[in-house]
Amino acid sequence: MPAMKITAVDTCILTVPTSHYMAIEFPQHKLVVAQIRTDQGLEGLGYGLVFGGGGAESVLSYLDTRLKPLLIGEDPLGVERLWEKMYKGDRGVRRVGIAGMALSALDIGLWDVAGKAAKLPLYKLWGAAADRIPCYGSGGWGKYTEKDLVAEAERYAGMGCRYYKMKIHDPDPAVNRRRVEAVKKALGHGVRMMVDVNQKLDVLGNIRQARLLEDFDLVWYEEPVNSDDNVSCAEVARSISIPVATGENHYTRYEFADLIERKAARYLMPDVCRANGFSETLKIAHLAAGHGVAISPHVVYEISIQVAGALANSFLVELMDWMPEDLFEDIPACRDGAIRIPERPGHGMSLHKNAISRYRSS
Ligand SMILES: [Mg+2]
Secondary structure, three states, X not given: OOOOOEEEEEEEEEEEEOOOOHHHXXXXXXXXXXXXXXXXXXXXXXXXXXXXXXXXXXHHHHHHHHHHHHHOOOOOOOHHHHHHHHHOOOOOOOOOHHHHHHHHHHHHHHHHHHHHHXXXXXXXXXXXXXXXXXXXXXXXXXXXXXXXXXXXXXXXXXXXXXXXXXXXXXXXXXXXXXXXXXXXXXXXXXXXXXXEOOOOOOHHXXXXXXXXXXXXXXXXXXXXXXXXXXXXXXXXXXXXXXXXXXXXXXXXXXXXXXXXHOOOOOEEOOOOOOXXXXXXXXXXXXXXXXXXXXXXXXXXXXXXXXHHOOOOOEOOXXXXXXXXXXXXXXXXXXXXXXXXXXXOOXXXXXXXXXXXXXXXXX
């Protein structure tokens, strides 16, 4: 059979309203979509979730003008070769931030083609460690009232989730303690909790905050400091008794290697739509496996589960229940606290037939 060729990459942005609870903090998210067309009829869906939407147009512009031309006419099955071509394309533009997100969307689309060509779901192509992945309910944003917090946490618990993660964004650490305590009390013993700082504190602020939360048996304490500052993250990890998780704003194997070497986190949280796609996320995860560190992928659980399902060192995917029913076909649901990985070839997700006409904004 002659080599397959990429004939086109069709791109757009979808602006998608969020569901009830998340909308209190973020009324919408944006998806940068890149549909890879080939001369043999196989198609791959690449996309990036741009949280809150900020920067989506820049991601699309970089993808369209600098990365897409590198793929046209190429064989999509050479994913690693094409990844290198895109990664090294503009020497002066590091593959972090906007450029990393653009590369991620295309890498995800290329792997979707590869999985369809192999007629396998990606987790099986990559080694199938598990076919269902336990998930945690995630939300608990700063703008929620205590009543919103408890209602959301109970909603996830009602889906069988045995973990719930909430933000601790109040400037007063005692207020955060009170909010965590209110949720903990409502959930009872069957559900363990995590908290997320989202980079809002410095080392001393984190030590003070964590001390007030030590008696809650928290699974992890997330993204304590500015994500550029691995030195401070390591100092927090050494200084508090709750395990630290971080990595949703880290982009490459090199950035994750630095976190690992500094023992800055027990849980690493690469986001497949930021950290240069499935390809780089798998490398990050294997690197972590060599150091006894677990991987808990950040959001986009509907495709992150393919990575988690291929790893012996994965721990939970993040169920953020925000998507409308008419964004994707057959959105994987949480059953008994876990997501069963779709057995469809590739990453298993396709846009709902009305998604583009309904949500396209550019
Ligand atoms: Mg987070």
